Amino acid sequence: MSEKLRVLMIAPALSRESIGEAYVAYKWAEALMPLVDLTVASFQSPRHSSLAEQLPQARIVTWPRPTVLDRNPRLRAMLKPEWPIFMRKIRAYLRAHGGEFDIAHQIMPQAMRYASPLRGGGVPYVVGPLGGALTTPPAFRTESGAAKWYTRLRALDHLRLRFDPALRASYRDAAMVLGVAPYIRDHLAPIAIRDYENVLELGIEGPAPARELRSDGTIRLLHVGRGVRTKGLRDVVRAMGLLRERPDLHLTSAGAGEEIALCRAEAERLGVADRCAFLGAIPRDQVEDLYAGSDIFVFPSWREPAGNVLYEAMRWGLPVIAAARGGPDWIVDEGVTGFKCAVSTPDALARDVAGAIAKLADDPGLRATFGARGQAKVLAEGLWPVKAEGLVGLYKRALGR
Structure with missing residues (x-):
């Protein structure tokens, strides 16, 4: 039997006690634990149980989560002010431990606006599943209301994919880029990426119970x-x-x-x-x-x-x-x-x-x-074990195995 792949998974937030991206990152890590030799690097939220308790089969590397903009969670989620700090932590960790891994995976953030700290770390890496960057159709703009100023920063994403050297290099040098749907590949067209695959970021636990059929005419x-x-x-x-x-x-x-x-x-x-x-x-x-x-x-x-x-x-x-x-x-x-x-x-x-x-x-x-x-x-x-097996297959493809 071949040895398990040694995988480093990074995400600035990861917890089963959270919602959104942090919860999805946790579900991926949980599903991967039985299949690979997994190390997870993330910020530890002071309000959540330790990641070592949440992911007992993985090696855990954490740092205290910065509290910048905690009073405005929507602004914080959009800007991710802790990202530069996270990048420095990951790069320092790779300098000390990069040789311990076969492949690294930046599972989150999902938005295509964050240059990856995995680039230049000496380990082949995967980024994604990436999402977002969709614009409002012209005919709907008059009904969309006055958006918060920071949400309008999304309009810069397309320009950055064309002109931001650090962001472009993050995707160009990745062994593989994952997107949530085919439109992501279109957005990445200005960049000569090595390999691409569509992977929906969410999975399911199992089949739902049978629904009770009614005949009340409604x-x-x-x-x-x-x-x-x-x-x-x-x-x-x-x-x-x-x-x-x-x-x-x-x-x-x-x-x-x-x-x-x-x-x-x-x-x-x-x-x-x-x-x-x-x-x-x-x-x-x-x-x-x-x-x-x-x-x-x-x-x-x-x-x-x-x-x-x-x-x-x-x-x-x-x-x-x-x-x-x-x-x-x-x-x-x-x-x-x-x-x-x-x-x-x-x-x-x-x-x-x-x-x-x-x-x-x-x-x-x-x-x-x-x-x-x-x-x-x-x-x-969509079952999480199925998705995790597929992801391991993509790791091997990215490594040429």
Whole structure:
């Protein structure tokens, strides 16, 4: 039997007690532990249990997490002010221990704006899965509201991919770059990267319980996501307005944000407020109950880097309606696991979403077929052990083995 690969995984935040990127990084590390000789390097949050306890089969290297901008978590998540400190820590660690590894992997951050500390460390390295860098379609910009000043910094990402020497070199010198969907490869076109592969960053724990089928004549639509314009909830409400003569359709939204009040007002204006429920932020177990009790998942998010909630819905056997853009365009198989709607104008998107809802609402057999196919897809490719085995295969490919 061949020896296990010696892998160094780095991420500025990694914890099972967190959310977002830090939690996803933890799930990758947890899944990889049985398959490789794993070392994890990260900041240790003072509010979380030690990474040594969380990942007992891995060697852990941590430093105290800087508290810069803790009072503004959204700004902190966008700017990652601790990144220069993390880079120095990783480079110093590689100078002392680089010879102990076959390959290194910068699993996070996901955004394509952070030059990697692994470059020049003497160890072949992988970066990704990378995501983001999607822009707002022109026809939607007037409805997108006034964004925080720091979110507009995303517009610099494309320029940096063309002109930032450190960022370009990070991807050019990587043994492999991973992206959450094929559009990432297009964004990286200005750089001569060595190897590329699509890898959705999120996995699933296992199959969902069987959903209880009802026959009460109501078709329950579900949208799960932050209350921001890009998630497409307003487009779903407008689709409900176009289907106002269908009292059998009921929409439930789970998620909080400034968009929710606007969507509630839109539902009132269109005369469908009695068929739209906006629950705001709810606990995770209640979100799972919504998946179990719904008939169609409607998520036409048009600036979605990956589309993890689509994976969650498909795990429950729900047919899905998504936008033909970004990550959802890769996750959803048109006419197989759901419908994809083109993104051109808000009016056109609402019409297309309404049409897709009507087709699925009128055909329970099609809903069952799409749902079964989607569930089979995520079970075949999305289970964490399966994803970890695939990642080890990519490590070996990157090393030429």
